[in-house]
Amino acid sequence: MAPEEVSVPDxxxxxxxxxxxxxxxxxxxxxxxxxxxxxxxxxxxxxxYGFLVWMYQIITGPPGPPGH
Known part of the structure; x- marks a missing residue:
């Protein structure tokens, strides 16, 4: 029951x-x-990322100061 012998150069x-x-x-x-x-x-x-910004701006409006 000896393990297979493997020579070092191989x-x-x-x-x-x-x-x-x-x-x-x-x-x-x-x-x-x-x-x-x-x-x-x-x-x-x-x-x-562009889609998230687009959806965010649809909900909150475009960035900038509030309209007059």
Whole structure:
């Protein structure tokens, strides 16, 4: 019932083989976030803020001194 033996030189080789695939996945994840998800989130946040200001001004009136 001895655990599987793993020689020390095998470990860096296994990690080195996975490195290019990991970098490709990391690059793909970055590109999806940078050019896909974050622009959509930014537009949603700005649009949501504009909508809240619009609704607030419908209820309370436009900003500025009271009308004469």
């Amino acid at each position: 470990l860096p080789l296994q990690q080195h083989e996975e490195l290019p695939r990991s970098r490709w996945r990391e690059l793909l994840t970055f590109l999806v976030l940078a050019f896909g998800i974050w622009p959509i989130v930014a537009v949603g946040v700005v649009g949501g």
